[in-house]
Amino acid sequence: MTERVVVVGAGGFGRETLDVIEALIAAGASIQVLGVLDAAPRDADLDQLTKRGIPYLGTEAEWLPGATGDERYIVAVGAPAVRRRVAARFSDAGLRAATVIHPSAVIGSQSRIGDGVVITSGVQVSTNVTLGDHVHLNPASVIGHDAVLSDFVSVNPGAIVSGNVDVRSGVLLGAGSVVLQGLAVGAGATVGASACVTKDVEAGTTVVGVPARDVALRPLAGG
Ligand SMILES: CC(C)(COP(=O)(O)OP(=O)(O)OC[C@H]1O[C@@H](n2cnc3c(N)ncnc32)[C@H](O)[C@@H]1OP(=O)(O)O)[C@@H](O)C(=O)NCCC(=O)NCCS
Incomplete structure (x- = not known):
């Protein structure tokens, strides 16, 4: 049966998600893209869709009242907190999320992947990995063996999550960041681009640098 999908988010990641779906269709998947929803699309993004x-x-708000209930949705919004709010509206309306995995991604054995997950091109997921619902894995990110990524985690391009890492709900791992093996990144934390995480990260904090340090605890420039 053809899966009928709406993509929520007209921005960059929305269009990257369309690329994933188009690659799946080219590889033989039976998916129909109904279109894109966005609460406040930019003109440039609408031009790109056209x-x-x-x-x-x-x-x-305009589209949901007319939904039949058999459509699937994908929230293609990079910010974890916004993605969580949007997904709640769709699941409250009784819709199920679709998971899409680019054909070029490699998924290891015994890995479990939740609903609403988007895995883009060139991603490598190792063995025995758990991905919660609405996790985004951006291009060329690498997820090590036995890692657990909870719901609404975003892994930006080129980031590396080492083996046995526990990435809790709503975490954003910046582009090119590295989390060393066995560590935990607390719920809602942000790891800056290019950071190297060498210790557990407290929930809700933002860490940057090599080794990664909480930005709130860094000395002020010149201080
Ligand atoms: C860490 C991050 C979340 C901070 O964002 P922010 O709160 O808007 O912070 P600002 O840009 O105001 O910068 C605050 C300070 O942190 C520094 N900083 C910002 N990002 C940094 C990073 N990744 N590494 C080191 N220092 C960083 C800034 O230079 C600035 O320092 P200053 O106070 O000495 O001038 C953000 O810069 C980041 O790295 N996000 C991930 C981006 C990413 O992955 N992009 C790819 C998208 S596909």
């Missing part, structure tokens, strides 16, 4: 022939369906 160029690729994807309809803009309006805002979630």
Whole structure:
């Protein structure tokens, strides 16, 4: 049966998600993209959708009342907290999320992948990995063996999560960051681009640098 999908988010990651779906269709998957929803799309993003022939369906508030209930949704919004709020609206309306995995991604054995997950091109997921719901893995990110990524985690391009790492709900790992083996990144934390995490990260904090340090605890410039 053809899966009928709406993508929520017209921005960069929304269009990257469309690329994943188009690659899946080219590889033989039976998916129909109904269109894209966005509460406040930029004109430039709408132009890009028009160029690729994807309809803009309006805002979630406009579209959801007319949904039949058999559509699947993907929240293609990079910010974990926003993604969580948007996904709640769709699941409250009784819709199920779709998971899409680019054909070029490598997924190791015994890995478990939740609903609403987007895995883009060139991603490597090792063995015995657990990905919660609405996890985003951006291009060329690498997830080590036995890692657990809870719901609404975003792994930006080129980031590396080592083996046995516990990445808790709503964490954002910046582009090119590295989390060393066996560590925990607390819920809602942000790891800056290019940071190397060498110790557990407290929930809700932002860490940057090599080794990664809490930005709130860093000395002020010149101080
Ligand atoms: C860490 C991060 C979340 C901070 O964002 P922010 O709160 O808006 O912070 P600001 O840009 O105001 O910068 C605050 C300070 O941190 C520094 N800083 C910001 N990001 C940094 C990083 N990744 N590494 C080291 N220092 C960083 C800034 O230079 C600034 O320092 P200063 O106070 O000495 O001038 C953000 O810069 C980041 O790295 N996000 C990930 C980006 C990413 O992955 N992009 C790819 C998207 S596909």
